Amino acid sequence: MDTVLLDFGSGPVTLAMALPALVGAAGLLLLVMLIMHLREARRRAAATEDTGRALEDLMRAQAEMTGRMQTMAEIFGTRTSDLARLVNERLDSHGHRLGEAMRQTTARTEDSLGKLGERLAVIDRAQATITQLSGEVVSLQQILANKQTRGAFGQGRMEAIIADALPMGAYSFQPTLSNGSRPDCMIGLPNGAPGLVVDAKFPLESWQRFHAAEDEGERQKAAAGLRADMNVHVRAIAEKYLIAGETHDLAFLFVPSEAIFADLNEQFEDVVQRAARARVVIVSPALLLLCVQVVQALLRDVRMREQAHLIQAEVQELLADLGRLDDRVQKLRSHFGQAQADIDQVLVSTRKLAKRGTRIETLDFSGEDSA
Structure with a gap:
């Protein structure tokens, strides 16, 4: 009991002195602890009550959430069914x-x-x-x-054009002239005029070399060769086929292609002019046909003139027949006039008969009248 617990300035504090204070402090501490325990119990009770209410609210919210989830599930199910039906319809339509x-x-x-x-x-x-x-x-x-075959080809075209347009006897192929030369064709002209010579040969090799030239130098060389060959050929035609009094003063050089004829007139005009001065005319198939048609028209005109006296005799016979027809018509007219007069006399007689019949019909055949 005398044990010193603390030493203050006023004196030491022993256990006996501190025991009542310690007992009071312990009681106070117990009281405080009891109060705190009661408060904690109340707080726990309140918390427990709040927890219950929270649980109730949570259960109620869970129930509401479950209902809403069920509603949403029903809505989702309905929407899913509608969507599936719509998708199926769309798929069927698209299919x-x-x-x-x-x-x-x-x-x-x-x-x-x-x-x-x-x-x-x-x-x-x-x-x-x-x-x-x-x-x-x-x-x-x-x-x-082949040169010979090519010449025969050109001559064949020329002969076909002339034979189709002119009658037999108006032309001759490969005739022999007085100087021994034989042109390809000679067309007879009307009124005893000398025949027109047609030559069907053409230097086609030179023209082919001209068109096959690849550079300007070779082209000019080929053009010079074509001019030389054409001049030689034109000179030969003029010397052999132009015979005074036997052949016409013009001769035709037949070119078997319109393209060759166009090239000659376009690029070798000097050759064409030189041939014309030598009285050699270069013709294409179309020009030859035109010339032959002109000759055909002239021959037809000459034949018509030769038959003019026959035509005049036929016209005179026609006029005589027309005069006889006019006389017969006049006689027929007089016969018709006499017949008309006879018909008028017949009509007079019928009118008289009608009047007599009327008078007879009006007579009274009773007894008094008879007496």
């Missing part, structure tokens, strides 16, 4: 449209394939025709490669 489009596309494709097959058939026929034409062109090239 139908796609099927129709596929059918139309198939029909158009079949139609296009059919037309394509027809066009391919036409192309095949055209290709066969082109192949045939190619063979003919090759044959023509082979013909033109």
